[in-house]
Amino acid sequence: MKDTHVVASIALSILVVLGNVGGAHAQADCKSLVKASPFGPDDQTGATNRITAAVTKAAAAEIQTGVVIPMAFNLVDGVPLFGTRFTKTMLTSASLVPGGEYGKNKLTYMEDTYLSQSHVGTHIDGMGHIGIMDCYYNQTPMGKFVTQNSIKKLGLENLKSFATRGVIVDMVKVFQEAGKLKTNPACRTPCLDGGTLITDADIQAGLKMYNVTLREGDVVFLHTGWGDLFQQFPAQNATYNKAAPGLGKAAASWLAGQKVVAVGTDTWVVEVIPSEDTSEAFPVHAILLTDNGIHIIENVRTDLIAAEASTSKRATFFLSMTVPKAVGTTGTFVNIEAIR
Amino acid sequence: MGLTEFGRVTALRLKRRHFLLAILAVTSSSRATSAEPQRFRVAFANLNEEPGARIEGLGFTGAEIRRSFELASRALPFDMIYYDNGGDPEKALGNAKDAISRKIDLLIEFNSDPAANAEIGRELSAAGVPVLAVNYRIPGAPLYSADYREAGRIAGQALGKFAKENWSSQTVVGAILGDVSDPSSVVTERIQGVTEGLKQELPELSPVRLDSAGHPVRAGGVLAKFLAAQTNRKLVLATLDDPTALAAKSAVESAGRISDCVIVSQGADRSIHGGASERKEIDPANRGSIVLGSVAYYFDRYGYEILPIALRMLQGAQVPERTSTKHILISAKNVFVEYPPYDMN
Numbered sequence: 001m002k003d004t005h006v007v008a009s010i011a012l013s014i015l016v017v018l019g020n021v022g023g024a025h026a027q028a029d030c031k032s033l034v035k036a037s038p039f040g041p042d043d044q045t046g047a048t049n050r051i052t053a054a055v056t057k058a059a060a061a062e063i064q065t066g067v068v069i070p071m072a073f074n075l076v077d078g079v080p081l082f083g084t085r086f087t088k089t090m091l092t093s094a095s096l097v098p099g100g101e102y103g104k105n106k107l108t109y110m111e112d113t114y115l116s117q118s119h120v121g122t123h124i125d126g127m128g129h130i131g132i133m134d135c136y137y138n139q140t141p142m143g144k145f146v147t148q149n150s151i152k153k154l155g156l157e158n159l160k161s162f163a164t165r166g167v168i169v170d171m172v173k174v175f176q177e178a179g180k181l182k183t184n185p186a187c188r189t190p191c192l193d194g195g196t197l198i199t200d201a202d203i204q205a206g207l208k209m210y211n212v213t214l215r216e217g218d219v220v221f222l223h224t225g226w227g228d229l230f231q232q233f234p235a236q237n238a239t240y241n242k243a244a245p246g247l248g249k250a251a252a253s254w255l256a257g258q259k260v261v262a263v264g265t266d267t268w269v270v271e272v273i274p275s276e277d278t279s280e281a282f283p284v285h286a287i288l289l290t291d292n293g294i295h296i297i298e299n300v301r302t303d304l305i306a307a308e309a310s311t312s313k314r315a316t317f318f319l320s321m322t323v324p325k326a327v328g329t330t331g332t333f334v335n336i337e338a339i340r
Numbered sequence: 341m342g343l344t345e346f347g348r349v350t351a352l353r354l355k356r357r358h359f360l361l362a363i364l365a366v367t368s369s370s371r372a373t374s375a376e377p378q379r380f381r382v383a384f385a386n387l388n389e390e391p392g393a394r395i396e397g398l399g400f401t402g403a404e405i406r407r408s409f410e411l412a413s414r415a416l417p418f419d420m421i422y423y424d425n426g427g428d429p430e431k432a433l434g435n436a437k438d439a440i441s442r443k444i445d446l447l448i449e450f451n452s453d454p455a456a457n458a459e460i461g462r463e464l465s466a467a468g469v470p471v472l473a474v475n476y477r478i479p480g481a482p483l484y485s486a487d488y489r490e491a492g493r494i495a496g497q498a499l500g501k502f503a504k505e506n507w508s509s510q511t512v513v514g515a516i517l518g519d520v521s522d523p524s525s526v527v528t529e530r531i532q533g534v535t536e537g538l539k540q541e542l543p544e545l546s547p548v549r550l551d552s553a554g555h556p557v558r559a560g561g562v563l564a565k566f567l568a569a570q571t572n573r574k575l576v577l578a579t580l581d582d583p584t585a586l587a588a589k590s591a592v593e594s595a596g597r598i599s600d601c602v603i604v605s606q607g608a609d610r611s612i613h614g615g616a617s618e619r620k621e622i623d624p625a626n627r628g629s630i631v632l633g634s635v636a637y638y639f640d641r642y643g644y645e646i647l648p649i650a651l652r653m654l655q656g657a658q659v660p661e662r663t664s665t666k667h668i669l670i671s672a673k674n675v676f677v678e679y680p681p682y683d684m685n
Binding site: 195196197241248269272273274275276277278279280281282 | 682
């Protein structure tokens with residue numbers, strides 16, 4: 001049969017070549033591929049270790065007016081997603097039908113079924129999201145800890161609090177003031193165009209604009225204006241997903257050196273797309289998450305807090321964000337608020 | 341490989357010019373610091389950016405090449421100026437003269453006309469501006485180029501190996517499908533390479549040339565006619581570009597002959613591979629395809645390959661007289677390693 005069935009023989013030869021790679025996970029030398037965690041060899045938490053009681057207490061000083069600025073987009077069917085990803089909400093409301101009530105007091109109830117991948121909308125990437133081969137944060141050989149339904153190490157249940165200081169860096173202003181803003185015609189308000197590289201010098205210029213010095217335990221948000229395309233869903237979904245302004249590798253390493261806890265942007269990816277080197281896949285993800293245990297927060301609504309910072313000349317706030325203890329998961333949608 | 345004579349002279353001139361510029365910068369500007377990198381004005385004159393114009397008989401467009409320069413220059417100390425030669429020697433010469441008038445530090449020239457290239461070389465040399473030639477030689481200038489013969493050889497060898505491993509007891513015929521009557525070296529060298537690669541594995545096999553005149557639609561008809569005459573035979577098919585490979589695959593399917601044919605293409609352009617959600621022909625989830633792969637030319641990465649050479653020239657370092665593209669076979673096994681998809685998050 002081999003001689004007469006090319007398709008089968010091709011598939012067979014590929015299977016032979018792949019050998020053990022197919023079903024079992026290839027074991028790589030994780031100590032040579034991924035940095036050791038500064039939080040110890042058994043750590044599964046990552047950078048939220050930096051949010052100590054002292055850090056939270058210091059961050060509380062940012063609450064001066066009590067004004068709350070939303071920083072998450074509405075989670076709704078139709079927002080930009082990739083390829084086969086989907087969201088679907090289904091409402092259970094059967095008891096509202098006449099005669100379907102419960103008890104003498106005619107109690108009714110409703111609940112939802114929400115079908116979705118976890119990395120949709122405004123969401124956080126956990127330590128189990130990105131690795132190099134099967135090596136993940138803290139040199140974890142993830143192949144040993146993957147099951148059909150979840151991960152047995154590095155799940156979101158290991159995270160600590162995000163009650164810390166947030167910092168907004170207005171990259172649109174930085175690029176405008178440097179005279180190098182190249183915008184995208186689909187953006188209704190000024191934005192950095194897809195593919196615009198944000199360097200560490202750009203971030204430092206943005207911090208200097210509001211006299212901010214980063215502190216250990218901060219969460220840094222970059223406003224690129226690209227989120228305006230998200231807000232135009234579904235009309236600009238394809239443009240939004242096709243590219244993004246964002247961090248280059250040097251900027252990511254610089255932020256890691258500042259010992260921040262997370263980096264968020266109003267893009268789907270935080271890093272620049274296309275990458276600095278298009279033969280590399282998501283290198284900034286690997287620098288932040290895999291090597292440094294620093295979270296990535298995507299699709300953040302940054303325009304409101306950027307405008308508020310511009311008015312008040314204050315770019316810092318108390319960050320309100322909680323992450324569900326969803327055991328064995330790699331990421332989740334979140335709500336974020338900046339408390340001033 | 342040594343620095344060309346032209347390169348040595350211009351490098352010396354540039355060193356002198358940059359030394360003086362550096363002195364000026366330090367003395368005249370209080371904002372200048374030694375940490376600020378020297379920036380260069382670099383022009384790239386592209387072969388042809390006409391929509392629909394295919395580069396070197398492959399599926400790439402001039403816009404893709406230009407985009408690769410735009411992307412690659414983001415992290416380099418270059419202020420880029422772009423020209424479109426439009427496949428026109430006169431226009432290429434005019435662009436080169438304009439670039440000189442704009443006081444560029446280096447010109448990257450992608451133009452296929454030898455006479456115009458010779459004149460461009462003379463003009464630039466007289467102006468003391470170094471040139472880096474792309475795919476076509478310019479006298480005295482270092483060259484970055486695809487290696488068409490090597491790319492063809494990789495395709496031929498892949499087909500031959502497959503036939504040896506899977507059809508050792510069968511009668512195997514070989515064919516090359518595409519614009520085979522094109523006399524330009526970019527095509528003739530590919531055909532020569534395919535033939536050599538096939539013979540390396542199957543010494544008795546001489547591939548038939550099937551002429552589609554560069555039209556994928558016509559390619560399907562030509563192949564269908566050929567297949568009909570090859571009953572009880574296996575076919576190893578080299579296509580000269582990816583759109584032709586896709587048309588050929590369709591023709592093979594229509595003829596009910598997928599058990600009898602394998603295809604290796606040239607180019608690895610975006611018509612044949614794509615992102616994680618796109619499900620193009622060469623895809624990790626499509627490992628049973630009769631399109632075994634396509635030899636990469638990386639025209640969409642030219643900027644990444646060429647601009648670092650330009651930087652070395654501008655810094656006065658030696659560059660080889662010729663740097664060739666590192667062609668490899670892109671298949672379902674390595675496509676996402678070579679072209680990482682970013683349609684996931």
